[in-house]
Amino acid sequence: MARFKENDLPKSKITASSLSKATIIFKYAGGHRWKFYVGLVFLLLTGATALAFPKLMGMLVDCVKDKSYSQVNNIALLLIGILFLQSIFSFFRVSLFVNFTEHTLANLRLSLYSNLVKLPMHFFSHKRVGELNSRISSDITQIQDTLTTTIAEFLRQFILIIGGIILLATESVKLTLLMLSVVPLVAVAAVIFGRFIRKYSKKVQDQVAESQVIVEETMQGISIVKAFANEWYEIARYDGKIKEVVKLAIKGGKYRGYFASFIIFCLFGAIVAVVWYGVRLSISGEMSVGQLISFVLYSTFVGASFGGIAELYAQIQKAIGATERVFELLDETPEKINSTQNSHSVQKIQGNVTFKNVGFTYPSRKEMKVLKGVNFTANFGQKIAIVGPSGVGKSTIASLLLRFYNIDSGEILVDGKNIYDYDLENLRGNMSIVPQDVILFGGTIKENIAYGKPDATEEEIMLAAKQANALSFIESFPEKFETLVGERGIKLSGGQRQRIAIARALLKNPSILILDEATSSLDSESEKLVQEALEILMEGRTSIIIAHRLSTIRSADQILVVDGGVISEQGTHQELIALENGIYKNLSNLQFSHS
Structure with a gap:
């Protein structure tokens, strides 16, 4: 079976209604909501300190003109101070967001599971267990990543783009216009191209997964393959799949090559263009060398943020989709229990x-x-x-x-x-039911018998086992009632499981x-x-x-x-x-x- 990949999660369009749906998640934060807001404050502070960095670097370079050692030292100390502050702000931002997310999601998981368990049988008759499982695991993991890092990163990049452009304009309006006409376009093109390549490599992965399925099936049913002397058939089937993988992968390699050439030429070309124009402005005395350096640093900030923000936006869309699916399950009406x-x-x-x-x-x-x-x-x-x-x-x-x-x-x-x-x-x-296919839960024999009456005494459990004709085989196990059932430990025969189910029903009386x-x-x-x-x-x-x-x-x-x-x-x-x-x-x- 091809694994359920994180990339397969559907995205949801970001609209006012889908956003308001997604904010319901804050209901589950309980008393931890303030951590999110304080985290946002630290986020703004990290953005602000990041924006101060290129400005100060430019001033540092301009000290060459003034030949003033004391000023060099002051600005360098200021830069170190800003880096120190930024690291402290980042620490608080990350730990607060994680703290908020984990508490919120623990509450959400519990609500989701509690609601699922209480849903009526007809709900389970048309839902696959795997699908419900992926809601609780991959959907919530998607929300977790988004709340922990994606939203924060998205806002940070946003601050860097807006702040960067404003500060660029203060350095030189002419250069800013040139930069805005070249760098963001190239950055966005790079993102679109990058996404296309990722989709392609996902196709290759899927094909590899399909070839794995052939291997798994053949190995599991090896006795049938050999009984039919069909080894050659399986080999041909696998060979066909592998050839497809090779074809796709080679094509993907070509696209990657195009991408590399594009990045080298266009992105660096854009930087060359900005620096070339900036140097001309410096020569004509419209800006200093330090200002030019600040400008180039701001340009890289803005370009990188443009590249990053598109990816983050896609992540947030996925998370909103995941949130909607989780809330769909929470909206199902449970039985009155x-x-x-x-x-x-x-x-x-x-x-x-x-x-x-x-x-x-x-x-x-x-x-x-x-x-x-x-x-x-x-x-x-x-x-x-x-x-x-x-x-x-x-x-x-x-x-x-x-x-x-x-x-x-x-x-x-x-x-x-x-x-x-x-x-x-x-x-x-x-009522008690003794079904045809007895389902025992992982845990001990004792816990399984006591499932009908969780507060039963040792004597009651012993008596139920005795009446169910189960005592003799339970006593024959080294761990007796503490024997683990199910996945690990001893596998029980059908008759033994049936007698444990009878003991479970007896105990419930x-x-x-x-x-x-x-x-x-x-x-x-x-x-x-x-x-x-x-x-x-x-x-x-x-x-x-x-x-x-x-x-x-x-x-x-x-x-x-x-x-x-x-x-x-x-x-x-x-x-x-x-x-x-x-x-x-x-x-x-x-x-x-x-x-």
Whole structure:
């Protein structure tokens, strides 16, 4: 995959509205805003001291005429003093801007993450994780660079251009006009040319990245390449890409050559022209040699600043674009979730669930009705199994119960009360889900089990692990409960992860339990252990079991067969098996004839 490059960030036109949007960032500065303003004062001071420098250099050279040693020493001391002041001002400017930026961005990052985590599920169903990640990383980095250095540099260059031109005019108006007609034009041309070359070298980089992709793919799938004896094909593919890179790079080299010739000829030519005219003016007595030197120094300042300011402007455009994208995410409306975790505030519900005529379509696929009037009741302590072909909306029923999505029609009742009347945290606080693909977070086994109840005691965690049939394998690890899960440390098998998920659900002690094909990907030995753990977990609570394997649900109180968005059959295993040509009977025959 080609890496996401900083250059790829889109730019935003700088307009009054986009600027006002970008200034919202100051809201996140809190009590640190003053640092930005004080930093600006130091910025003005560094600009002013920089502008005094060429003037004093000119006066220093003019001391040749006066042959006065004391004056030479005074001006030299003054120059040293100014340099000293400038370094102090620069130090405060940089450290204040960095201090302000880091505090502001920490607040912004936290707000962004807090908002992201609280966004409803339908937001995540149409956003890629990579894209959200790049918002938090590269967009904020772009804002960071801009606040830390770009704005300051931009203003500094601006001060140097304006101040430089005014001071030039005081030295000689004729020369200033000549300088303004030549130097800025050349500087701007250099910038445009430079940008064109950079775009070109980016093309080369992209091609190199693409050739890298071929290498990566081939190495990762080397067994397939060899199995098909396709080495020659891959070599030809790589060779083709490399030739493209060479062609582009050589062309880029030519452009670089043109650029170098242009710079040498035009930029230095412009300086030669200014000095030539200045020397003529000196000869005719219109200006002194010192003034000429000041003038040449000011001209270089102005020329360099013209060159730099265009680049900085582009950076600021990118930052405004980044800020807009970050605020887009901050403007998304989160679910109503309390800001603090307080597990004691969850009021226990009994766990009677009723679906009345529930209709639903996913926001991203409006044309497909997933559920078209689903009706069923699960009473406290019952095991309700939901079966049916894949893609008929079995897992959707679980998502709706957890209020991941809003239903289009009908109502869902828990204990006779509409689920939309419950506090979201209270509702979800009474439910646990054991999914098909268990997701464990980096950290220890203990932390993963305690995820359901962060303030659980050691004994409670031990008991949950024991009931989930997980204690024996946890005890077999050298670090026991402190064993790291996930990226580093021990990789757990599917059955072990499943049992940790069951322990996590047990510890939460939910009233309603959702098992989403919890044993579908296990081998028979793990399945037996997990099934035993599930039996313990389902005792004394309402369980909704979404199943592919019918063997796991024979003991269910009710089996619902979902087909075409409605419940087409319903009853116990015995009742459904007795139905002639029933969907359940067919599914059952298919599975048991194979097993």
